[in-house]
Structures are given as structure tokens and as C-alpha cells.
Amino acid sequence: MRIAIGSDHGGFRLKGEIMEHLKVKGIEIVDFGTFSEDSCDYPDVALEVAQAVADKKFTFGILVCGTGIGIGIAANKVPGIRAALCSDTFSAHACREHNDANILTIGQRVVGTGLALDIVETFLKAEFEGSRHSKRIDKISQIEAKYYK
Ligand code: RB5
Numbered sequence: 001m002r003i004a005i006g007s008d009h010g011g012f013r014l015k016g017e018i019m020e021h022l023k024v025k026g027i028e029i030v031d032f033g034t035f036s037e038d039s040c041d042y043p044d045v046a047l048e049v050a051q052a053v054a055d056k057k058f059t060f061g062i063l064v065c066g067t068g069i070g071i072g073i074a075a076n077k078v079p080g081i082r083a084a085l086c087s088d089t090f091s092a093h094a095c096r097e098h099n100d101a102n103i104l105t106i107g108q109r110v111v112g113t114g115l116a117l118d119i120v121e122t123f124l125k126a127e128f129e130g131s132r133h134s135k136r137i138d139k140i141s142q143i144e145a146k147y148y149k
Contacts, residue, residue, distance in 0.1 A: 011064025046074035069105035096126035
């Protein structure tokens with residue numbers, strides 16, 4: 001499993017904590033920045049991580065900003081990306097099982113470190129259930145095909 005991770009300044013601390021946690025577990029993780037708490041623009045890192053995940057260079061992406069919202073909105077503009085904002089573990093497995101989410105977004109200002117790490121673990125362990133959910137994912141792809149020329 002290869003993970004691409006990124007954050008803006010609002011998610012910088014939690015990004016580091018998630019990286020430490022995954023490295024201890026032996027999971028390969030590549031950091032796309034940001035690399036300090038200096039102010040930056042979340043769409044820039046969202047684009048880099050989302051592009052790398054859409055290109056299948058990574059199994060999943062993890063994006064962190066203050067709320068997890070802006071960075072997820074930006075990532076979801078990249079065709080093939082299904083970024084899911086999770087602030088609880090139920091959403092973390094449901095977004096994999098039902099929505100085949102390929103990027104997890106988290107808000108550093110929303111959840112504490114312990115819950116965030118549980119969310120990450122839950123997301124990475126859960127599997128897409130396919131079946132009736134596949135045709136819904138196909139319909140999402142059809143929406144992309146309609147608007148992305
Ligand atoms: C940065 O202050 C903040 O707006 C950003 O991290 C994020 O919360 C945006 O959605």
C-alpha cells in the first residue's frame with residue numbers, strides 16, 4: 001500500500017502525526033507538503049495529491065486542512081477522484097465500502113489526534129463492496145465525462 005499525503009498550513013501538524021503513525025506500521029507514505037506552518041493555498045497541494053492518486057501512482061491519498069473541506073472540494077475537481085471528508089469512523093469505513101473513496105480528507109481544527117488516527121486506520125482497512133454501489137460510481141464517472149471535455 002502506497003499513500004500520498006498533503007496538507008496546507010492548517011493541517012500541517014496533523015499531517016505529521018498521521019505520517020509518523022503510518023511509518024511505524026511500515027506503510028509507504030510520500031509527503032507532498034506543505035512543509036511548514038507558513039500560510040499557503042490548499043488547492044495547490046490538493047491538485048498534486050489528487051493527480052498522483054488519479055494516475056494510480058498511489059493506493060490512496062490523505063489530505064488535511066483546517067476543516068478538511070476546502071482541500072477536499074479542490075481534490076474532487078480532478079477526474080477520477082472521490083475525496084471524502086470524515087470526522088467519525090462510521091463515515092471512514094462507509095466512504096470506502098459504498099463510495100470507493102480514494103482520498104480521505106480530515107480537518108485538523110475539527111478532530112483530535114486520537115480520533116484522526118482511528119479514522120485513518122478505519123479508512124485504510126475498509127474495502128469497497130462493489131455490487132449495487134458500482135453502478136452509482138459509474139454514474140459519477142458519467143457526470144465527469146459530461147462536464148470534463
Ligand atoms: C486555512 O486558514 C483554512 O481556511 C483551510 O485550512 C481550510 O480549513 C479550508 O477549507
